Amino acid sequence: MNIVVLVKQVPDTYSERKLADADHTLDRDSADAVLDEINERAVEEALQLQATHGGEVTVVCVGPDRATDAIRKALSMGADKAVHVSDAALHGSDAIATAKVLAKAVGTVEGVDLVLAGNEATDGRVGALPAMVAELLGLPALTHARKVEVDGSTVKVERETDEGVFFLEASLPAVISVNEKINEPRYPSFKGIMAAKKKPVSTLAIGDLGVDAGEVGLGGSWTQVTEAAPKPPRAAGQRVEDEGDGGVKVAEYLVGQKLI
Amino acid sequence: MAEVLVLVDHVDGEVKKVTYELLTAARAIGEPSAVVVGAPGTAAKVNQALAGYGAAKVYVAESENAANQLVTPEVDVLAALVGQASPAAVLVAATPKGKEVAGRLAIRTGSGLLVDAVDVAADASVTQSIFGGAFTVKAKAGTGVPVISVRPGGVEAVAAEGAATEQALEVPATDAAKVVTITSREPLKGGDRPELTEASIVVSGGRGVGSAESFEVVEKLADTLGAAVGASRAAVDSGYYPHQFQVGQTGKTVSPQLYIALGISGAIQHRAGMQTSKTIIAVNKDTEAPIFEIADFGVVGDLFKVAPQLTDEVAKRKG
Ligand SMILES: Cc1cc2nc3c(=O)[nH]c(=O)nc-3n(C[C@H](O)[C@H](O)[C@H](O)COP(=O)(O)OP(=O)(O)OC[C@H]3O[C@@H](n4cnc5c(N)ncnc54)[C@H](O)[C@@H]3O)c2cc1C
Ligand SMILES: Nc1ncnc2c1ncn2[C@@H]1O[C@H](COP(=O)(O)O)[C@@H](O)[C@H]1O
Numbered sequence: 001m002n003i004v005v006l007v008k009q010v011p012d013t014y015s016e017r018k019l020a021d022a023d024h025t026l027d028r029d030s031a032d033a034v035l036d037e038i039n040e041r042a043v044e045e046a047l048q049l050q051a052t053h054g055g056e057v058t059v060v061c062v063g064p065d066r067a068t069d070a071i072r073k074a075l076s077m078g079a080d081k082a083v084h085v086s087d088a089a090l091h092g093s094d095a096i097a098t099a100k101v102l103a104k105a106v107g108t109v110e111g112v113d114l115v116l117a118g119n120e121a122t123d124g125r126v127g128a129l130p131a132m133v134a135e136l137l138g139l140p141a142l143t144h145a146r147k148v149e150v151d152g153s154t155v156k157v158e159r160e161t162d163e164g165v166f167f168l169e170a171s172l173p174a175v176i177s178v179n180e181k182i183n184e185p186r187y188p189s190f191k192g193i194m195a196a197k198k199k200p201v202s203t204l205a206i207g208d209l210g211v212d213a214g215e216v217g218l219g220g221s222w223t224q225v226t227e228a229a230p231k232p233p234r235a236a237g238q239r240v241e242d243e244g245d246g247g248v249k250v251a252e253y254l255v256g257q258k259l260i
Numbered sequence: 261m262a263e264v265l266v267l268v269d270h271v272d273g274e275v276k277k278v279t280y281e282l283l284t285a286a287r288a289i290g291e292p293s294a295v296v297v298g299a300p301g302t303a304a305k306v307n308q309a310l311a312g313y314g315a316a317k318v319y320v321a322e323s324e325n326a327a328n329q330l331v332t333p334e335v336d337v338l339a340a341l342v343g344q345a346s347p348a349a350v351l352v353a354a355t356p357k358g359k360e361v362a363g364r365l366a367i368r369t370g371s372g373l374l375v376d377a378v379d380v381a382a383d384a385s386v387t388q389s390i391f392g393g394a395f396t397v398k399a400k401a402g403t404g405v406p407v408i409s410v411r412p413g414g415v416e417a418v419a420a421e422g423a424a425t426e427q428a429l430e431v432p433a434t435d436a437a438k439v440v441t442i443t444s445r446e447p448l449k450g451g452d453r454p455e456l457t458e459a460s461i462v463v464s465g466g467r468g469v470g471s472a473e474s475f476e477v478v479e480k481l482a483d484t485l486g487a488a489v490g491a492s493r494a495a496v497d498s499g500y501y502p503h504q505f506q507v508g509q510t511g512k513t514v515s516p517q518l519y520i521a522l523g524i525s526g527a528i529q530h531r532a533g534m535q536t537s538k539t540i541i542a543v544n545k546d547t548e549a550p551i552f553e554i555a556d557f558g559v560v561g562d563l564f565k566v567a568p569q570l571t572d573e574v575a576k577r578k579g
Contacts, residue, residue, distance in 0.1 A: 013509050013529050017391045024397065038510070096366055096373055119356070122509055125390075126375050127356060128363030131331065135364040140440045141331065144356055159330075161356040162455075162504060163271065164447040168330060170440045180510055181503055222372035222403035226385070229396050234535060234554040242561025247569025250541055251577065253557045257539060259461075259518050260485070260574055 001055040001150065003046045004106050005079065006117040006130070007039040009063050009070035013122050023218060024228040025092045026123065028064065035070035038118030040077070040185035042178050045148060046116050047078045047186075053150060056080045058109045062090065062101050068201070075196035076188035082201040083108055089206055092218030095124065099132035101216060104209040106137065108202075112173055114155070119144045119177040130177035140170035143177040262290040262348035263317070265341055267334060267361060269353045270298065273305030277458050278353040278410070280417035283313040285380040285410055287420065290348045293317040294424070295341060297334045297431070299327035307424050314420035323431040330440040331357060335364045336432040342369045342405055349384040354409035362409040372401025378414035392509060392532025412457040413515055448504050456488045456505060461518045462537070464490035464507055465500070466530075468523020468544065468563055472500045477564060478522055481571045484578070490514065490534075492524045508533035522563040526551025543567065 011017045011031035018027040046057045059074040059082040061067050071082045085105050093101070106115055115137075120127035134141035142148075146165075147158040155174050159166040160181065188196070206216060214220050240249055254260045264286035269276040279294075286292035294315040296303045303320040310318055319341060326333040338350060338361070350365060352358040354376040366373035377386035385400035386408055400406070456462060463485065465478035475489075482489045491501035493508055507514055509529035519537035524530060526542070526549055534540070535554055542555035543566045552558040559566050 013532070017394065019395055019397070094373070095363065095375065099363070099367065120510070123391075124375070126363070127359040128373075128375070131360035132363040132367055134438075135335075135367045138435075138438060140438050141360070142440055143330075143360060160448075160503065162448070163355075163357065164445050166330070166442050167444045168440050169443050171437060179503075222366070222370075223374055223399055223401050225397055225399045227398040231389075231394060231396055234540075236553050237556035237558070239552055239555070239558040239560065242559050242566055244565075245569075246543070246559040246561045246566035247571075248573055250543075250557060250559060250566065250570050251573035253541070254518070254574075255577070259539060260577060 001049065001053040001113045002109070002111050003049060003055065003057045003114045003116060004109050004112050005039070005042050005046045005057060005059050005074065006102060006115065006133070007043065007059050007061050007070055007074050008036050008121050009033050009061065009067040010036045010121055010123040017123070019228045023092060024225040033066060033069065035073040036118060036121055038120065038178070038180065041180065041182050042116045042118050043074045043077050043079055044183045044185040045178055048183070049114070049148065049150060055113070058083060060102065060105050060109070061085070062098055062105065071201060072196050073188065075199045076192040077186055078192060081199055084201055084203045085206065085209065086203060087205045089213040089217050092221065093216045094221035094223045095126045095129060096132065097216040097221045099129055099136060101206060101209065101211055102129065103133050103136035104211055105204065106133065108209070114173065115175040117175065117177045119179045130175050134175035140174045142168045142170055142174060144179050145176050146179050146181040148176055263293045263345050264290045265338060265345065265347045265350040266292050266294050267338060267352040267358065268294050268296045268306060268310065269355065269358065270302065270306055273298065273302045275306050275309045276353070277417065278412040280313045281412065281415045282351045282353060282410055283310070283315055284418050285415045286351050287314055288380055288382050289384050291316045292422070293319060293345065295319045295321070295338060297321045297326050297337050299324060303426060307426065311422050311424035312419055313417065314422040315424045316422050318424050318426045319429050320426050321429040321431045326431045328442050329434065330442055331360050331364065332434045332438065332440070333431050334361045335368060336434060337429060338365050339368045340429070340432060347405055349406045349408055351408050351410055354411045359409050362407050366407040369404055371404030371407050374399055374401055374406060374408045377408050377410045380408060380410065380415065384408065389536065393536040411513070448502070453482065454486070454488045456490055456507070456512045456514055459488035460516050461485045461487035462490050462514050462516045463487045463520045463522065464492065464524060465495055465522045466492035466524030467494035467498060469495060469500055475500055477567050481520070481567050484571050484574045492530050521551050522567055524551055525549045526554065
């Protein structure tokens with residue numbers, strides 16, 4: 001079974017994240033960049049499915065040159081090869097423009113049975129890229145999976161959201177997005193890290209995918225950011241030591257604020 | 261006045277609060293038309309509620325498939341309506357399902373997608389709050405009919421009268437190769453507490469609560485305040501509390517009037533989901549805990565002493 005995993009490099013959530021003043025796009029230099037944690041889980045799930053069903057695991061990433069670090073991480077976990085779409089024209093692409101490029105990039109991988117992704121990226125929190133890629137590829141989208149099972153040409157997923165746990169079924173090929181509960185991702189081994197250096201990464205420009213520069217980037221996107229401003233950080237308020245009356249003091253504060 | 265399509269968020273015919281927020285937001289742009297997609301009989305259950313928030317029209321798309329297939333029925337119905345009604349915008353809730361409906365619909369109709377808006381202006385441009393509230397951004401759609409997902413709790417619902425005139429629609433059949441069938445469902449045990457994203461008070465517990473049993477301390481305070489219960493990821497990962505209650509970067513974003521953090525250190529990823537709360541109270545036995553940096557009122561102490569005392573005090577004042 002051939003599996004594609006969509007992985008994204010994001011600013012580390014531990015660092016301060018900013019927007020660039022000039023064009024309101026993500027300031028990629030201001031924060032450390034990492035493979036999004038949810039994508040580690042997607043790679044882990046792909047590797048587990050591969051262990052049972054065989055086939056190849058290909059990582060697909062749309063992002064600037066430095067995203068190769070995120071790709072190497074996925075390869076060192078055990079993925080077989082990668083497709084990296086990097087192009088200056090992509091700067092400032094919105095979700096739809098990104099989805100179009102991702103769908104085209106998935107199309108370069110032969111005989112794909114399953115596309116795995118994270119349910120939501122920690123930077124944009126669009127939470128719809130997997131569904132949008134499915135829409136573009138004409139595939140079913142089984143999203144927010146906490147459990148995945150493949151049986152012949154059928155895939156079954158347990159989807160967990162606020163609506164409850166839904167038991168889903170669709171036919172392959174399909175797109176699946178995973179949630180935080182699906183698994184614990186493995187750490188790359190030393191051997192894995194060394195092996196990853198030799199694994200094939202095909203780097204593509206949008207022209208290689210037949211995508212026109214007018215469809216992507218700041219200019220080609222169907223939405224525009226018109227303004228962006230940082231919010232002033234919250235200031236610390238009062239702090240008291242509990243001397244046996246901490247609960248009373250909180251209650252008094254709440255009464256003072258007319259909150260109770 | 262131009263129509264604005266609002267996808268009704270409901271569970272088996274019970275309207276979710278966010279729908280009223282969507283209808284309110286829609287009135288800033290034009291005349292709201294509610295779109296009901298669900299099992300036969302759904303519209304009859306929801307019509308009155310929609311009329312109470314200004315729905316001029318109610319499009320009714322009912323079928324067994326609409327209830328048993330994931331996301332595509334909503335996309336198919338809305339896409340057909342966008343062609344038919346030429347609306348000024350389409351609004352859906354920024355829930356996991358709504359975000360997907362919006363994304364797919366925008367692609368299907370060649371329209372700009374605006375995600376997770378916390379406010380919607382008359383020209384269908386939006387305000388967004390990103391990186392856990394660290395930045396406020398304004399954006400607009402330059403192409404097609406703006407498809408906007410609106411964050412639950414982002415816009416305050418205001419009642420208004422609407423005719424809610426029903427108009428029936430077909431649910432188009434989806435190509436079998438693209439269908440996702442919902443074979444069965446299990447509700448999550450939420451209990452009688454308000455929903456996290458809807459509650460005006462949230463009481464959250466972290467790793468400091470120490471066990472699933474001790475979460476009772478958090479729940480008791482929450483119940484006395486009429487609050488929702490939340491949890492940090494460490495509390496969820498340790499199995500103290502279910503996943504759906506996680507607040508933070510990869511959990512729920514909440515912005516209540518009052519947020520009470522018990523035994524939570526205040527890691528940046530937790531703060532990302534709650535720092536836009538109006539008032540923040542923290543109880544932590546570590547003076548250095550970063551949660552105190554953003555708390556309006558902090559108590560350095562043992563949550564097992566402070567929280568029960570607070571619960572009693574609140575109960576007393578309620579009489
Ligand atoms: C990609 C990513 C996404 C993440 N997403 C989230 C998210 O959505 N939500 C989230 O919460 N975290 C998230 N995290 C995890 C986050 O980094 C922290 O690990 C987590 O928030 C810590 O939870 P905690 O404060 O409960 O636990 P700890 O950091 O262990 O803090 C426990 C606190 O309890 C206090 N304490 C202990 N006993 C008592 C007592 N008896 N009385 C009073 N105080 C006591 C301690 O002093 C301590 O400050 C994410 C991390 C990553 C990398
Ligand atoms: N630029 C990208 N390159 C590869 N995968 C992506 C990209 N953007 C989003 N994804 C995938 O889509 C998932 C959900 O992202 P989002 O819809 O942006 O919140 C991520 O976890 C990734 O698996």
